[in-house]
Amino acid sequence: MNREDLNKLLKAKPLTFTYAEIEQMMDEEMAKDPEEMDTEFVDLCVEVLSKAISEEAEKDTEQKTKRTKIKLIKIIAIAAVIVVILGMAVTASAKYVYNDTSNKIVKFCEDHFSINLRNANTNEDMQLNNSADLITKLEESGFENVMLPTALLTDEYTYSVEIIENNEFTSAYLHFQNKSDDSLIYATITKHKNDINKFLDTELQMTSKYDSAKQLSLNGIDVFVFGNKNTSTITYIINSIDYDIELTDYSFDSTIEIAESIK
Numbered sequence: 001m002n003r004e005d006l007n008k009l010l011k012a013k014p015l016t017f018t019y020a021e022i023e024q025m026m027d028e029e030m031a032k033d034p035e036e037m038d039t040e041f042v043d044l045c046v047e048v049l050s051k052a053i054s055e056e057a058e059k060d061t062e063q064k065t066k067r068t069k070i071k072l073i074k075i076i077a078i079a080a081v082i083v084v085i086l087g088m089a090v091t092a093s094a095k096y097v098y099n100d101t102s103n104k105i106v107k108f109c110e111d112h113f114s115i116n117l118r119n120a121n122t123n124e125d126m127q128l129n130n131s132a133d134l135i136t137k138l139e140e141s142g143f144e145n146v147m148l149p150t151a152l153l154t155d156e157y158t159y160s161v162e163i164i165e166n167n168e169f170t171s172a173y174l175h176f177q178n179k180s181d182d183s184l185i186y187a188t189i190t191k192h193k194n195d196i197n198k199f200l201d202t203e204l205q206m207t208s209k210y211d212s213a214k215q216l217s218l219n220g221i222d223v224f225v226f227g228n229k230n231t232s233t234i235t236y237i238i239n240s241i242d243y244d245i246e247l248t249d250y251s252f253d254s255t256i257e258i259a260e261s262i263k
C-alpha cells in the first residue's frame with residue numbers, strides 16, 4: 001500500500017487502524033528530515049486521533065477520560081511541532097532564485113538580501129554630457145554628473161521632481177509614469193553633503209519579496225538590481241550621491257534592461 005492509498009484509507013475508514021498503529025505511522029513520518037516529511041499525512045493522523053479520542057472521552061469513565069486527555073495533550077504538542085517543522089521547511093526553501101553579485105557586497109540572510117556598498121565601485125570613468133531637461137534641473141539643484149537610466153529620459157515617460165534640502169542632505173524625489181501602461185517608477189537621489197562614509201558602512205536590508213539579484217559594471221560604477229517577477233529596485237552610488245530606484249510592475253529581467261541604460 002503506497003502513501004496515497006494510505007491517506008485515502010485513513011480519511012475514509014480511520015478506525016481500520018488502532019490508535020497505536022496511527023501513532024506509530026505518525027512518529028515514523030515525523031522522524032524524517034523536514035524536506036522529506038509528508039506533513040499533510042502527519043496532520044491527517046493528528047486530526048483522526050484527536051477526533052476519535054475526543055469522542056471516546058465523552059462516552060467513557062472518569063479514569064478513561066483522564067487518560068484520553070493525556071493523549072490529547074500529546075496530540076496537541078505534535079500539532080505544534082508540525083507548525084514548527086513547516087516553518088523550517090519554508091525557511092529552508094525561501095532561497096534566492098538567482099544571484100549574480102559579489103559576496104563581499106551582497107549577502108542572502110535567511111529570507112532576504114542585504115547590501116553593503118563599502119566595497120562597491122562608486123567613481124564613474126567619464127564625465128557625462130546629458131542635456132535632458134530633468135538632468136539640467138537636478139544639476140541646477142546641486143547634483144553633479146547625474147547618472148540615471150536613459151530609458152527613463154525618453155518621451156515614453158512623464159515625470160515630476162521635488163527637491164528637499166537640510167544640513168546633511170539634498171534629496172530629489174522623482175516620479176516617473178509610463179505613458180503606455182501607467183506603470184510607475186519612484187527614484188530617490190540623495191546627495192550627502194558632509195561624509196558619505198557612514199552611509200557606506202550601513203548594511204541595507206532588501207525586502208524579502210525579492211528573490212533575485214544582479215550586479216552590473218557600468219562606466220566604472222557597480223549597479224545592483226534586486227527583484228522578482230513583478231517589482232524591482234536599482235541601487236548604486238556615484239561619489240557622494242546615492243540612487244535608489246523602485247519599479248512597480250517591472251520584472252527583474254526588464255529592470256536589468258533599464259539599468260543597463262545608465263550612462
